[in-house]
Every structure is written in C-alpha cells, then in structure tokens.
Amino acid sequence: MKVFAPVNVGQVALKNRLVMSPMSTNMAKDGFITDEMIAFYVERAKGGAGLIFAEDAVVETPRGNHSLKFVAIDDDRYIPMLKRLTSAVHNCGAKIAVQLTHGGRRAGRVSKQTGCMEVTHGIIPVAPSPIAHPVTGQVVPKELSVEEIGELVRKFGAAAQRVVEAGFDVIGLHCAHMYLLGEFLSPWANQRIDEYGKTVEGRMRVVEEIIKEIYGRVDEKVPIICRMNGMDPEGEIRWQRFNTLLVVGRSRSCCHTCLGWIWRSNQRSKIHSVRHADADARQLYCPFS
Numbered sequence: 001m002k003v004f005a006p007v008n009v010g011q012v013a014l015k016n017r018l019v020m021s022p023m024s025t026n027m028a029k030d031g032f033i034t035d036e037m038i039a040f041y042v043e044r045a046k047g048g049a050g051l052i053f054a055e056d057a058v059v060e061t062p063r064g065n066h067s068l069k070f071v072a073i074d075d076d077r078y079i080p081m082l083k084r085l086t087s088a089v090h091n092c093g094a095k096i097a098v099q100l101t102h103g104g105r106r107a108g109r110v111s112k113q114t115g116c117m118e119v120t121h122g123i124i125p126v127a128p129s130p131i132a133h134p135v136t137g138q139v140v141p142k143e144l145s146v147e148e149i150g151e152l153v154r155k156f157g158a159a160a161q162r163v164v165e166a167g168f169d170v171i172g173l174h175c176a177h178m179y180l181l182g183e184f185l186s187p188w189a190n191q192r193i194d195e196y197g198k199t200v201e202g203r204m205r206v207v208e209e210i211i212k213e214i215y216g217r218v219d220e221k222v223p224i225i226c227r228m229n230g231m232d233p234e235g236e237i238r239w240q241r242f243n244t245l246l247v248v249g250r251s252r253s254c255c256h257t258c259l260g261w262i263w264r265s266n267q268r269s270k271i272h273s274v275r276h277a278d279a280d281a282r283q284l285y286c287p288f289s
C-alpha cells in the first residue's frame with residue numbers, strides 16, 4: 001500500500017494519497033465561508049489528509065442553490081473568506097480543492113413547512129429537460145435554451161477563476177448526485193434532442209465546454225477533478241463517460257466516482273461493488289501517478 005507515499009495530481013504535489021471527500025457542512029452563512037467552517041477544515045487538515053475537498057460551491061445563486069446553507073462562488077465578494085480557508089488549510093500542510101456546482105432541478109424543492117421554493121428564493125429551477133426530480137415535492141424545471149447553457153458555461157469559468165484567485169490547488173466539478181451537470185450526463189434526466197443530448201457525446205458536451213472554458217481562463221497546471229455517479233438511477237454503469245472526460249482533460253484532469261444518486265435503497269450494494277471491487281477500472285480512471 002502506498003497510502004502514505006507522496007503523489008502528484010497533475011502538477012500538484014500531495015504529501016499522501018488520503019483525500020477527504022467533499023461534504024456540505026451546512027455551516028455557510030449567506031453564501032460566505034464562516035469561521036466555524038474554517039475551524040472544521042483545519043481539524044481535518046491536521047488529521048493528515050493530503051487533499052481536503054471543501055464542499056460544493058454554487059456558481060449561480062439563488063437559482064442553482066442546492067441547500068439553504070450553500071457556499072457561493074458567483075461573486076468576487078466571497079473571495080476573501082475563501083482565501084482565509086485556503087491559507088488556514090495550507091498552514092497545516094494539506095492541499096485544498098473546492099467543487100463547483102449548480103443545483104439544477106434539485107434546487108426546486110417545495111418546503112413542507114412553508115409550501116415555498118425556499119432554496120431558490122422562489123425562482124423556478126433549470127435543467128436540461130423539463131422533468132421533475134423523482135422525489136416528492138420537486139417542481140418541474142425550466143428547460144435551458146442553448147443560449148442559457150452558454151451563459152452557465154461562462155459562469156462555471158468565472159467561478160473557476162475565483163477558485164484559483166482564492167488559493168485553491170485543485171478545481172472540483174460536481175457532475176454527480178443528479179445536480180445540473182449530472183442531469184446533463186444522464187439519459188434519464190436529459191431527453192434533449194439537440195446537440196446537448198441524444199448521444200453520450202451530446203450529453204457530455206456541456207461538461208466538455210466547461211472544462212475548455214475553465215482552461216481558457218486559468219492556468220492549465222491547475223487540475224480539474226470531476227466527480228461523477230458510479231451508477232445512474234436507472235442502474236446502468238457508464239464507464240465510457242470517464243474515457244470521454246479524460247480525453248477532454250488530456251491527462252490534466254481526473255475523475256472520481258461516488259455512490260451516485262439513488263432512490264431505491266436496494267441498489268446501494270451494487271453501487272458499492274462498482275466503487276470498491278473494480279481495481280482495473282480504478283487504476284484506469286483515477287490516474288494518480
């Protein structure tokens with residue numbers, strides 16, 4: 001086992017191979033990182049992880065919020081607190097990443113208490129297709145036009161610039177859990193008949209464009225790590241997407257998988273077998289050298 005041996009992700013040197021998964025802490029306030037969050041991540045960095053994945057940060061608020069206590073990154077005013085987070089974690093010898101995200105149709109849940117769409121402040125959420133998230137209480141989202149997709153791609157790019165300015169070492173891209181980018185990748189949520197749907201390449205297009213947009217704005221030495229579902233809700237494994245993403249990133253990027261987004265709990269064991277049993281696939285698709 002080389003868990004404690006140094007490793008490079010692109011040109012970013014990690015002191016070991018322990019990576020803390022991104023996990024929303026619900027400690028943000030009005031989109032800002034808080035002192036409580038900084039203390040939380042500093043403790044994790046002191047614990048010895050080589051790379052700390054800070055949670056997901058929203059590139060378009062409030063329409064893309066994923067929760068009520070989201071971290072925002074759609075404006076420069078968030079940078080000073082993000083900088084405090086990165087330097088505090090760096091002082092403990094760890095590297096730090098943040099995950100860019102957009103809630104997509106998952107942002108549109110109606111509160112049982114108030115009957116309102118609190119997460120988006122009442123704004124109808126957007127998605128590749130007007131298909132509601134399959135959990136009760138989710139509204140039918142508005143289908144994004146091609147022009148709106150272009151605007152979102154630019155928002156991801158602008159957010160990535162802030163990530164780098166704030167001192168993060170790695171840019172994360174949240175393409176999992178059936179948030180907006182995961183919805184685009186899914187043949188179940190994405191039923192578009194234009195260039196952003198229909199085929200694997202079509203469903204990949206928006207992620208591809210975002211990666212290109214990011215590398216048009218930030219140094220290509222900054223790695224992008226995409227997180228994708230190991231399995232889609234319909235239960236099919238789609239390794240071909242990883243291939244495509246790796247080609248898009250031309251070895252500057254890597255992917256990591258996660259549980260996926262599921263609504264039938266009996267699929268859980270199958271998904272774990274994808275993550276933990278397929279050693280060849282892990283070697284191929286998590287190309288830490």
Ligand SMILES: Cc1cc2nc3c(=O)[nH]c(=O)nc-3n(C[C@H](O)[C@H](O)[C@H](O)COP(=O)(O)O)c2cc1C
Pocket residue numbers: 021022023024025055056099174176227258259
């Ligand atoms: C409270 C909580 C918040 C999470 N937030 C995120 C997140 O912001 N981004 C993400 O990609 N995954 C998120 N996850 C998923 C975790 O990163 C992780 O994949 C999940 O807990 C499964 O653990 P495992 O990968 O060790 O099986 C979250 C999980 C939990 C429990």
